[in-house]
Amino acid sequence: MTIKLYDLCAADRDLRFSPACWRTRMALAHKGLAVETVPTMFTEIGAIEGGGQKTVPVINDGGVVIRDSFAIALYLEEKYPDMPSLFGGEAGAAVSRFVHYWADGFIDGQIARMCIFDIHQKLDAADQGYFRKTREARFGVALETAQDQSEDRLATFRASLSPLRSLLSKQSYFGGDSPLYADYCLFGSLQWARMVSDLELLEKDDPVFEWFERCLGLFDGLGRNAKV
Amino acid sequence: MTIKLYDLCAADRDLRFSPACWRTRMALAHKGLAVETVPTMFTEIGAIEGGGQKTVPVINDGGVVIRDSFAIALYLEEKYPDMPSLFGGEAGAAVSRFVHYWADGFIDGQIARMCIFDIHQKLDAADQGYFRKTREARFGVALETAQDQSEDRLATFRASLSPLRSLLSKQSYFGGDSPLYADYCLFGSLQWARMVSDLELLEKDDPVFEWFERCLGLFDGLGRNAKV
Structure with a gap:
């Protein structure tokens, strides 16, 4: 049976950029499960499946x-134990939860x-209003001011990936020789940035860039072929 | 058979403060293996077991x-598969390697x-000379200047523990209901600071503080009862 996934979308409903939704998308692919995605704007989330969720x-x-x-990942693992x-x-699940929070x-x-x-800038007008209001409350300044693409911030970000960089000197994925859910946690983060911004988060000679490229190619290029 | 562990020591040879050695000490205790520690100063490391190591x-x-x-942890796991x-x-080992690098x-x-x-300040005279030379080369300034216990730095440090803080809202240890090697990775870091400095890294109402207290109590208080 096909699993329905409510998937955050932009004004262009084919642009699916949510880091958390990408984690689930990859998990479903890893399990080999058929999925039907339902494009969902921020302002539509509250009404799906009878309501009760904000995300x-x-x-x-x-x-x-x-x-x-x-x-969802824990549910899929329990419900489909015979799939990868x-x-x-x-x-592995307990320690992966740490990677989840590190990425998320x-x-x-x-x-x-x-x-x-x-x-x-990617959102439709109704979502822009919601997004600006909630995020400006969080940052305390206008979105235009909050956004900081300075070299300093980029350098701090790249440095914060150092544990993965070290890991990749020993193994190809968080999961070892092949990817596991822990990989999809960080993949979701970087795919999100890739889909919404032209900012180059990673330098091309960074092992993390190479790992991300490998992840983009998984499941017949699911991540790479997604509309940006 | 008793396993010999070369364990970094201070001028007071009973003060064993190395974060990496603490990871191994806890791993040995987790496996229930008998250990004989050999106090080893920085300047003695090069000569142990025929040489060939700097750490x-x-x-x-x-x-x-x-x-x-x-x-060592991987070796113990393979050599003693019937112990915990x-x-x-x-x-679990693959993903724990990420936690290792995050902590280390x-x-x-x-x-x-x-x-x-x-x-x-904890080292003996010969080690102080070695330590100052190598660490000042790394930091580019005198140790007295490099050390920064400002509120800003402390706040950044505490914020960087946020993934564990989130994890602890769901489970008691990195390992889930009980500790695993991933726990000992960060335990080593915090035990190191506890043994060498009066700086209070963690606030007492921080879930990470409570987790650390639990870890100090493991194995009949192995961490808590160590000489400081």
Whole structure:
């Protein structure tokens, strides 16, 4: 049965840029599960599947509704144990949760600071109003001022990827020889930036850039072929 | 058979402060393995077990010599598969390597910046000379100047622990309900700071502080009862 994924979209409904939705998209592909994506604007999130959520991804798997990207990954792992594992066991899931928060909080927070106005420019008019109001409340300044693409901030961001850079001197993916959910956590972050901004977050001779390129090619180029 | 662990020591040879050695010490305890520690000053590292290393920990397990804390953890996992697992499988080991580098590089780097002169003050005269020379070459300024315990730096450090803080809202340890090697990675970092400096890295109402307290109590208080 095809799983329905409510997937954040831009004014161009084919542009799907949410880092969290990308984590789920990759997890579904990893499990080899068929998916039907439902383009969903920020201002449409509250009404999907009877309401009750402020964020996507949300999936509906044959009537079972699951919210939150990490909860979805745990659900898929339990529901489809015979498909390729996302975590390689309970310990893998527990430690991957740290990578989830590292990407979802620490890394996404930095990317938001660098690309917040670029994101705004991709949204349709209703979403722009919502987005400006909620994000300006968070940053305390206008989006145009909050966005900081300075060399300093970029250098700090690149330095913060040093643990992955070191890891990649020993193995090809967070998951070892092949990708696991932990890889999709950071992939979502970088794919988000790639889709909304022209800012070059990574230098081309960075092992992290090479890892990201490998991830873009996974599942017949699912990430690379997505509309930008 | 008792495993020999070459363990970095201060002028007071009972003060064992190395973050990497603490990772190994906890891993050995997790595996329930008997250990004989050999206090080793910086300037003694080059000569142990026939030489060939610049860093500790080094272990000798019945004639098998292993260097580097993460390599030691992998070795122990493979050699003693019937003792409690440090990783919970291959995927767990692969993802834990990321936590290793996060602690060993990103976190330890910040602690070094805050405590570098405090460390120096704990060393004996020969080690002080070596330490000052190598670390001042790294920082480009005198240790007294390099050490920065400003509120700004402390705030940045605490913010960088946010992924763990989020994790702890869901589970008790990196490993889930009980600790795994990933926990010992960061434990080593914080134990290092605790042993060499009076700086209070963590606020007492921080979930990370509570997690660290739990780790100090593991294995009959191995961390808490160590001489400071």
